Amino acid sequence: MKIRFMYTICFTAVILFLLVSCKSNNEESTMVEKKSFGKLSNGDEVFIYTLTNKTGLKAEITNYGATVVSLFVPDKNGKLEDIVLGYDDIEGYEKGESYFGAIVGRYGNRIARGKFVLDGKEYQLSINNGENHLHGGKIGFSKRVWEVLGVESKMGGSSMTLKYVSKDGEEGYPGNVELTVNYQLTADNELFINYTATSDKNTILNPTHHSYFNLTGDPNKTVLDHLLMIDADKFTPVDKGLITTGEMADVANTPFDFRTSEAIGKGINDVNEQLKYGLGYDHNWVLNKHQEQIFKFATAYEPISGRFMEVFTDQPGVQFYSGNFLDGKVKGKHGVMYQQRTGFCLEAQKYPDSPNKPKWPSPILNADKTLPYRQTTIYKFSVK
Ligand code: GLA
DSSP states (O other): OHHHHHHHHHHHHHHHHHHHHHHHHHHHHTTEEEEEEEEOTTSOEEEEEEEEOTTOOEEEEETBTTEEEEEEEEOTTSOEEEOBOOOSSHHHHHHOOSOTTOEEOSBOSEEGGGEEEETTEEEEOOOOBTTBEETTSTTOGGGSBOEEEEEEEETTEEEEEEEEEEOTTGGGOOSOEEEEEEEEEOTTSEEEEEEEEEESSOEEOBOEEOOOBOTTSOTTSOSTTOEEEEOOSEEEOBOTTSOBOSOOEEOTTSTTOOSSOEETTSSTTSSOHHHHHHTSOEEEEEOTTTTSSSEEEEEEEETTTTEEEEEEESSSEEEEEOOTTOOSOEEOGGGOEEOTTSOBEEEEESOTTGGGOTTSOOOEEOSOTTSOEEEEEEEEEEEO
């Protein structure tokens, strides 16, 4: 009798456990949703995935360009608003030239005249920015359809993994490169971006993420009142084609000094040759802690909404771009015509034109598949 009673208790406990775990699995599985994002001009369908976490953050990501289309983050009163620029539909992304929210590559940023030498051979990449190569060329990773390897919900967050195989010779680059990007929205309100890549020939690789943030949640406002900190004593000056000159200049006593939080707008209109070339900030900062594995290198704070963003990476540099080329002619989400400086990017990367600057951290990816390329960049959100 006693034994039967024990059996009944155990049996009930197992059933209860199964029911509870089933329920939480169901709850977890509702954290990623997939729907159509329409058709490209060639008729191919692309999709948009909604990732959520347990505190209500929401990221919409399309497999076209592995692009973050929107990112809903609460303000200090808990109001969720979209804090990134983008387009309403796939046509906008297909035609657009602003790289909103995309993964850019094979080489993010500029390579002078699209030329570099690797293993004694000179390569000529496509030219798409004046006389230079920018963000992977005419059809970079941001304009490719990525394969979705999977979506997952766990520990109060959700993630998706995308893959793009870039062919040997694409845009002039050597080697077949297989790049996977894993986006994770964690329970701690972080957007993790993990990159892994291998190649079958020695090549160069420098992918980065190109979200334009506007922490006000209102893209009609500029980002000039955001307080920005970049932990860097030096930046890499450019020529008038925005190609790095090879120098590293001190930020001290210049408008490039963001070592303590400063309003983006404070020095942006100063008379300064570098600012003139970029029409504002469009430069690479040499991150102080770049010997460390993953470190915090920037923060941005928007005082009215209270939104605070911290950015971490394992990369040596960051391109801080203050949205200078937005000119009121780009029609963004909800029909808003994006005006100059209504979004800013913090693109973690190798220093621009590094294939032609042998003393700088190398963008070379060897054919050795046991040594894959890896990058982690994290945008973390909170309020103050
Ligand atoms: C990067 C570049 C800028 C500009 C934008 C896209 O951040 O550095 O010069 O081309 O992309 O408009």
